[in-house]
Amino acid sequence: MKKALPLKGGSAGSRHGTKSPKELESVLKQYFGYSEFRGRQLEAIEAVLSGRDCFCLMPTGGGKSMCYQIPALVKTGVVLVISPLIALMENQVSSLKSKGIPAEFLSSTQTTANKNKIHEDLDSGRPSLKLLYVTPELVATSGFKAKLTKLHNRGLLGLVAIDEAHCISTWGHDFRPSYRKISSLRKQFPDIPILALTATAVPKVQKDVISSLSLQNPVILKASFNRPNIFYEVRYKDLLDDVFSDISNLLKSSGNVCSIIYCLERAACDDLTMHLSQQGISSAAYHAGLNSKVRTTVLDDWLSSRTQVVVATVAFGMGIDRHDVRIVCHFNLPKSMESFYQESGRAGRDQQPSRSVLYYGLEDRRRMEFILRNSSSRKQQPPSSSTELSEKTLADFSQIVDYCESSTCRRKKIIESFGEKVQPTLCQRTCDACKHPNQVASRLEDLRRVPNSRFNKISPVFKTSSVDPKHFDTEFWNREDDVSRSDEDISDSDDEEEALSNVAISKLPSKGGFEARLEALERAENAYNQAKGQTKPQGGNLVDKKSISQALRDASRKRLSGALGQAKLRLGDLRFAEEASAAHLETECFKKYQKVGKTFYNSQIAATVRWLSSSSSEQIHDRLEALTNQSTDHGAAAGSSPCIIPDALGEAEKPAVATVSHKFAETEPSDEFAKTVVSTEHMEPSKMSPPEKSIGEEGRRDRTIGTMDLPKIPSFREFMSQKGRDRATSSSRAESQPHGVPRKAGPVISKEGATGTSKKMKL
Numbered sequence: 147m148k149k150a151l152p153l154k155g156g157s158a159g160s161r162h163g164t165k166s167p168k169e170l171e172s173v174l175k176q177y178f179g180y181s182e183f184r185g186r187q188l189e190a191i192e193a194v195l196s197g198r199d200c201f202c203l204m205p206t207g208g209g210k211s212m213c214y215q216i217p218a219l220v221k222t223g224v225v226l227v228i229s230p231l232i233a234l235m236e237n238q239v240s241s242l243k244s245k246g247i248p249a250e251f252l253s254s255t256q257t258t259a260n261k262n263k264i265h266e267d268l269d270s271g272r273p274s275l276k277l278l279y280v281t282p283e284l285v286a287t288s289g290f291k292a293k294l295t296k297l298h299n300r301g302l303l304g305l306v307a308i309d310e311a312h313c314i315s316t317w318g319h320d321f322r323p324s325y326r327k328i329s330s331l332r333k334q335f336p337d338i339p340i341l342a343l344t345a346t347a348v349p350k351v352q353k354d355v356i357s358s359l360s361l362q363n364p365v366i367l368k369a370s371f372n373r374p375n376i377f378y379e380v381r382y383k384d385l386l387d388d389v390f391s392d393i394s395n396l397l398k399s400s401g402n403v404c405s406i407i408y409c410l411e412r413a414a415c416d417d418l419t420m421h422l423s424q425q426g427i428s429s430a431a432y433h434a435g436l437n438s439k440v441r442t443t444v445l446d447d448w449l450s451s452r453t454q455v456v457v458a459t460v461a462f463g464m465g466i467d468r469h470d471v472r473i474v475c476h477f478n479l480p481k482s483m484e485s486f487y488q489e490s491g492r493a494g495r496d497q498q499p500s501r502s503v504l505y506y507g508l509e510d511r512r513r514m515e516f517i518l519r520n521s522s523s524r525k526q527q528p529p530s531s532s533t534e535l536s537e538k539t540l541a542d543f544s545q546i547v548d549y550c551e552s553s554t555c556r557r558k559k560i561i562e563s564f565g566e567k568v569q570p571t572l573c574q575r576t577c578d579a580c581k582h583p584n585q586v587a588s589r590l591e592d593l594r595r596v597p598n599s600r601f602n603k604i605s606p607v608f609k610t611s612s613v614d615p616k617h618f619d620t621e622f623w624n625r626e627d628d629v630s631r632s633d634e635d636i637s638d639s640d641d642e643e644e645a646l647s648n649v650a651i652s653k654l655p656s657k658g659g660f661e662a663r664l665e666a667l668e669r670a671e672n673a674y675n676q677a678k679g680q681t682k683p684q685g686g687n688l689v690d691k692k693s694i695s696q697a698l699r700d701a702s703r704k705r706l707s708g709a710l711g712q713a714k715l716r717l718g719d720l721r722f723a724e725e726a727s728a729a730h731l732e733t734e735c736f737k738k739y740q741k742v743g744k745t746f747y748n749s750q751i752a753a754t755v756r757w758l759s760s761s762s763s764e765q766i767h768d769r770l771e772a773l774t775n776q777s778t779d780h781g782a783a784a785g786s787s788p789c790i791i792p793d794a795l796g797e798a799e800k801p802a803v804a805t806v807s808h809k810f811a812e813t814e815p816s817d818e819f820a821k822t823v824v825s826t827e828h829m830e831p832s833k834m835s836p837p838e839k840s841i842g843e844e845g846r847r848d849r850t851i852g853t854m855d856l857p858k859i860p861s862f863r864e865f866m867s868q869k870g871r872d873r874a875t876s877s878s879r880a881e882s883q884p885h886g887v888p889r890k891a892g893p894v895i896s897k898e899g900a901t902g903t904s905k906k907m908k909l
């Protein structure tokens with residue numbers, strides 16, 4: 147761990163941190179490169195440096211983190227930052243470290259070795275750490291409280307900062323019981339200032355946060371909620387011919403800028419990503435149905451501009467600090483103005499002109515209302531009664547509906563919803579309602595005329611999604627399900643798979659060694675698989691709704707084939723049959739996920755496409771070669787043919803015709819698939835026969851699978867063993883082939899903590 151941070155200009159951190167604004171500004175410049183403080187940053191910093199409690203309300207992207215980061219640099223001791231998400235902590239810590247500021251986080255994803263180092267540093271006479279990020283769950287544990295007391299007794303606890311403080315409130319949408327226990331810190335450390343920070347707190351929540359934390363005569367700082375650089379717009383799905391095309395046109399006409407599209411459901415993320423990719427827009431899906439490795443890759447690619455558009459559920463966003471997001475789209479109606487403000491606020495953190503486009507659909511509205519009613523009555527949220535909660539939830543929802551269905555200034559609607567007064571001249575035509583009032587009014591008229599019958603139909607928007615709100619795959623609710631988790635079982639994702647992993651991990655034998663842990667994880671995986679298999683609706687038809695249609699399979703094969711073609715173009719030195727290989731990759735996904743449904747299937751297809759877009763020719767070649775070998779092992783009787791066209795073979799040995807014979811027992815053959823032949827570009831025309839001759843009409847209907855199965859995706863045990871072997875030998879890529887195989891998106895227990903590696907998000 148690094149030694150204490152030497153402040154340039156010879157000034158060591160002082161006990162009370164008394165610094166003039168100029169001195170504070172020079173620290174800002176020195177470490178962050180900014181020449182002046184923004185908004186109410188300086189006031190917040192001065193308040194806590196003078197020992198006062200402070201409640202700081204600043205807009206999204208307003209620079210709240212600086213309010214505790216600067217004090218950490220000028221005060222003696224450690225600043226404790228309580229933060230709701232591990233992803234958020236990791237993100238900030240790695241960003242601080244890159245600036246040479248000693249910061250760490252403690253969470254279940256940290257390795258034991260790292261945790262020990264941090265504890266050693268805290269126990270030392272002069273900790274080198276300046277900022278320590280923790281979850282509220284950890285703060286609530288007696289062990290950690292004792293650690294803080296020791297630190298405090300030695301005069302080394304400088305400040306307690308509570309980020310996303312609205313989570314403390316019973317009214318906050320991210321309610322977690324441990325958040326409320328943070329209030330004990332005020333009693334425990336009466337002389338240490340507490341700084342509560344949030345971007346979204348209506349007056350009632352503000353009061354609740356201040357009283358829950360027992361802030362003493364706090365300095366209350368409120369900056370305006372206005373985000374002047376964001377242009378707000380609503381588009382009406384029911385008036386559009388094709389929403390997907392509208393989004394792709396919007397993105398194309400904006401010049402393929404960095405964007406986020408929020409969807410309610412995972413399947414919609416996958417479908418929309420597929421559409422955008424087909425339109426040549428660099429995009430990737432991000433949701434909790436993807437394993438954490440895939441998500442990290444998607445995030446890394448997006449943060450480093452390799453991917454421009456992320457199509458995500460709400461699992462994506464909090465704490466992600468990409469400055470130049472130019473467009474945030476909502477493909478579905480958010481559940482409240484608060485959620486909308488947070489999500490749309492991820493645009494334009496660099497203060498440059500940006501856009502928020504919300505796609506409003508009457509079907510979305512009807513469905514969300516239904517979900518909210520259901521959810522409120524299902525939840526058992528202490529201490530409010532469910533009726534109270536339900537009314538609040540529905541009132542919040544009606545605000546966002548009003549935002550969409552009204553022709554008055556959007557900006558005004560947003561700001562007023564947070565209890566802030568708005569000057570009539572504020573907007574200056576920076577929303578569609580102010581810029582094109584007649585157009586908006588006439589669209590709303592048209593919307594009112596949309597025939598009722600259409601409301602009851604499944605809108606085109608949902609054509610590929612499940613329609614039963616009780617079962618659809620969204621991360622919408624699961625944040626609240628965090629309530630049931632214990633201690634540090636907080637992950638950056640909300641998905642049920644990881645929740646299960648977390649449960650599994652929390653119950654792992656702590657001293658049982660690798661094998662015991664592995665067995666426990668395998669048991670959890672099996673239990674998960676069984677549970678998934680039994681997830682039949684009571685009297686419902688979930689299976690139908692989740693089933694994978696032939697059309698979807700055809701589209702997936704096309705998509706894989708396209709990805710293989712792209713890989714060929716990218717790498718240049720690949721020899722394989724796109725169509726045949728695509729068919730096998732698709733079959734593998736189908737076989738694996740047909741029972742659990744199309745969300746997993748879609749995710750796996752998406753994961754495979756991503757794997758193809760990032761793998762080396764060696765990895766792709768190895769995998770396809772294994773496939774070829776397997777088919778050869780099964781013999782020619784099955785009529786299968788290799789997907790790889792081996793370079794090493796002489797011309798005579800190259801297959802003259804690349805036929806593929808499969809049987810999709812459960813499916814009708816598609817026309818596309820009927821044309822499945824090995825890419826002909828490496829063959830002499832004279833040696834080729836038209837596909838009809840080799841496959842024929844009958845042949846097209848009699849394709850057998852099984853003879854050319856892909857190499858098995860490793861089981862969890864195999865995966866872990868391989869990982870262990872890899873670590874031990876640090877050997878070549880060839881040995882680590884199973885890693886090249888995209889991991890399955892569902893049941894694999896992917897919590898990195900179990901393997902001793904921490905998840906990293908790079909900026």
Ligand SMILES: Nc1ncnc2c1ncn2[C@@H]1O[C@H](COP(=O)(O)OP(=O)(O)OP(=O)(O)O)[C@@H](O)[C@H]1O
Nearest residue numbers: 180182183184205206207208209210211212345495
């Ligand atoms: N004084 C400043 N001048 C210029 N940029 C700043 C300043 N202070 C902070 N920033 C930058 O603004 C961006 C947003 O900061 P930060 O993440 O702290 O915002 P936030 O208020 O916490 O937003 P959110 O509510 O989304 O978490 C960061 O990239 C940060 O480096």
Ligand SMILES: [Mg+2]
Nearest residue numbers: 210211309465
């Ligand atoms: Mg923040």
